[in-house]
Amino acid sequence: MKRILFITLLTGIMFTSFGQKINKDLPSIKLKTLDNKTIDLKEMVKPERTTVIIFWATWCSPCKKELENVDEMLDDWKKKYPVDLIAISIDDSRNSGKVKPYIDGKGYKFPVLLDINQDTKPVFNYPTVPFSAIIDKNKKIVYIHNGYVEGDEYNLEKQIKEICGK
Template structure:
């Protein structure tokens, strides 16, 4: 009986996580974006990369993606959205870091961690790929070269 309950619970959880939640986040410039409705162009790949200013692997991952971003953006019809989970204490570090990095991504602030909680994210870096309003790939953690695995997966999708 416990196995059946566990299977049903896991199946329900997996099913409930196939779409991005309907949550509004702000950009660093104060513009509001809905992660479900503003990023839903048909057949476009949206890479949501969850990061924080205090997370060195997160920044390394976003730097590595940025090196090939312009090329991949055109080739794969993709867009990267960097979602900062910095809280109100560390949020003030986001804009200065972005000024130094010159990333060409949309950067959204999940200051209250609503999106992080809705997606049951425990640790960053955490990457979600969305296509046609469905989550099609998830990656947790980063080590040097992992962006190549992401590129391969994006090409498959």
């Protein structure tokens, strides 16, 4: 009985999502584009705009669902707020070749970067994916969110609205 309770509790924790506000400068982090060009994440974040970063992987079903649901809301968000989206795949070298075909197949228009060595992990301190972060207009990491359950995109919009002061 205790074992069943423990497994149930552990499963519940694994599929729980939570967010927190922070205030940390975004450092320079070199990542690869889908065309294998090196780019600095800090330079991709535009001044005077809010940027949502979604960390994901091709093997992560909740990650794919989050990308799909956020993509559906992105045009509406852009009409209301000065916001951009960047997706960062943490697929390792064995799986990174699956990222571009997946993104192209979905028709996503937002930038997607590759973090094969998980160089972003020490900066954002994510335990696993899905994980999202919001960078404010001053290039500060101001909000992080671990996990994804259906509907979290509405909380993400609430945070964007608050950060943008709307």
